[in-house]
Amino acid sequence: MPGIISRLYRGDIDIDFVGKRKLWYGLSALLMAVSILGMVIHGLNLGVEFRGGSVFEFPRAASSSVEEVRETIHEEGVHQVIVQQAGPNWRVTTESLDTNEVPKVQQAVAKKYHVDVDEVSTQVIGATWGGEVAKKAWIGLAVFMLAIMLYLSLAFEWRMALAAIVALVHDLVITAGIYAWSGFEVTPATMLGFLTILGYSLYDAVVVFDMIKEVTGKLGTSAKMTYTQAANNALSHTLIRSLNTSLVAILPVAAILFIGTTLLGAGTLKDLSLALFVGMVVGTYSSLCVATPILVTLKEREPQWQALAKRVAQREASAAKAAAADARGSKQTVGASSQNGAAASEDDKRKKR
């Protein structure tokens, strides 16, 4: 549909994100419920870095098979052996081995597959380490949210800060839900991804809010638009930028995901970019359909904007009468929220006077 694309390009679109906020709230509530359900039923598939365990990685010989590798390591008295293909390497995950067992496995593998012992990468993670990493992440998250609340309250106002934080929690819960349902492994790299999403999510919300602030700042006491309409207007204005930004942000991440999967297999790159990829998709949705609607809900409770909404409603009622008389009025699509509509109504108003 070239029509829509070119209209999108020109920023000449008018989607009522804010007006349909009940729909978005419902959708988001559903998604969050499903996500939480997934976390309760399935839980997150925590990686070896959180559970504790050992990982061996070594060059994959052409002739070796998964069963063969598993057997080789079994023979060293290791019980839980998971063998994965990781790019040009084998990646073997086992229970946590002690400092004596690790070199044994290393040597056995090196001998069997004719590689140098030093070519066998190892990783041993104690069972408590993951807990500490997770604890640090939670503290980081809490401090981060406080800092952002404070900053946004100063740069904008507390309602915007609250709306941004709610959208952020929304993103996190849904991303975690996707991980729970899909069974993707959660590693420290995944957490890196989560934390980056927070930044992006806020970044996007800030750009939208900045525009809303600018647009609503002009509203003053004129009865042209309600806060809701103005906010929607601002959102439409920045929509093209939001989509562009998201796309531009996702593209390099998709590149990492692609390279990480094809070239390296399981590992930091893949885990991280998967989290980023999932999170950015969710984040783009939330900055449009969650952050701004919540802000509007909060703002419309303020007396100033309630009064404005009343005035606009009155004026629109009379404008509608005039429009009904004028057949051309029916061509207006969603109405007063677009600049066209607003300006047209303005003309009507002048006529009446």
Add this chain to the structure above:
Amino acid sequence: MAPPTSSQIKPGRTLLALLVIILAMGATVVFQKAFVPKFGLDLAGGTTVTLSPVTSDGKAPPQESLDRAVSIIRDRVNGTGISDAEVARSGDNIVISVPGAGRDEAIKLVATTAEMRFRQVLAVAAASTPPATLPTTAATPNSPAVTPSAGASPAGRAVSKALAEPTPTPTVTRRARSHTATGEKSEAGTRGKAAPSPTPTPSAPAGEEDPLAGQDLTGIDPATLQRFRTIDCSAKNRGQGAQDDPNKQIVACSQDGTARYILDKAAVQGSQITTASAGVRQDTGEWVVNLDFKSQGASQWSDLTAKAFGAQPPRNQIGVVLDGLVITAPASNGRIPGGKTEISGGFTQQTATELADQLKYGALPLKFVQSSVVSVSSTLGQDQLRGGLISGAIGLLIVMVYLLLYYRGLGAIGIASLGVATIVTYLSVAVLSANVGFRWSLPHIIGLVVSIGITADSFIVYFERIRDEIKEGRRTLRAAVEVAWRRAKRTILVADAVMFIAAVVLYFLAVGGVAGFAFAMGLTTLIDIVVVFLFTKPLMSLAARLRFFSKGHKLSGLDAERMGRTSGTEQTLQEA
């Protein structure tokens, strides 16, 4: 809205400023030959051990004891001859990075817990090596003193009752001890570098005599004697980190490597120490170390000091063994009941504090567990590095193509800006690596790649603003570029501030890779601001003067058709 004041902007000058910055950084890189940044162990290959302290109450361990542990572990690592290892604190954890492969032994050694023990000295000699290797340092034990190396305490040390009748300069000690706390300090200071122990220079003439000649050897195990004769205390690895068996006689070197000892079975455990502090003795004004023991330790200490006091030198000395080395060996001035003890003799404020810390924290049951041991082979590291760089290049390329397709001429300006951002990022990476010792790991590289989006977004915000202004149709491009900038500037700064806060919080609160990732993100956010202000904006101002842009050429990205504006006459909609 204020009319645009384009006269105040001098884009050429701003671009020149950026050029100067880039050239300065480039010159630094060329001058220091820092073309390839240093890489972390996950990319270069090597072993990283993370040690986490375990406390009995689960609370965070005291900071001083962690610092102490770092310094002890650093000594051990340096002692094993690994010259390029790094020991650093990361929050409450200690991270040891050993480049290269096959360092399992070193890692095992490093991770053991330091236990302190008090043992009576049975025999002592200079740090002689077998004559064949280093004949000049061979010394006879009966030579008057082991000449202390620079900074060593000039006098012998003694233990005496604290707060008891003040004993002037200890008379019972004959043998000068060369406890070079300062030497040890400098060793700890040269982290990651080769840290040779101060070369012992005994004043005694070289000889082929038995180092134990003339000493009372009764009660000493023959195997121990044999070991004593062969030990080389001037070697780098002189047994530091060795776990000594408390129920056996041991042979140990002094910490600075200038003397060697045979020590009796452990008489008092370091865990019996309650306090240790450095202080100045009221009457003489000299620095001393005060020490106190728990009740069990106090009675053991009382027995030990009494036994040593009654013995002939060198058996009147009590060796304090920490981490396989004798950190000090004061002579006993008499039985010390009740535990309160003072060690005196040639201390400076620094050496006294140092010893007090060792007594206090060396004895502290700060137990470590190996939280994670990651060993990356150099090939795996190279694979990861290649993967990171390739994805970075692809990501950059896709974004550039996208910008060009979407924004046409404006996109070219965006691409140029991304290009400049890439150059500045590379130069920053190289300069940081060469001058701050920064090592680039995989999370850093991922952080840089991920941040391409943030950088590009600043251009998008700005370009969209320009297009908005043009769409409203009242302005020439030159005016629109300035008005749009005033608005976009604020948005870019606020949004970048959020990103920067995120980066700072993560950097300081996260562990391991997350911190590296956050650093890269923070760095790119700063670079983004620099590039947008010093490059994109002035370039846009210059471009606006070109007919290609100002007349809305079809490929400029500002052509009327693409802007949804067919002709100027239809611009009837004006803001009220």
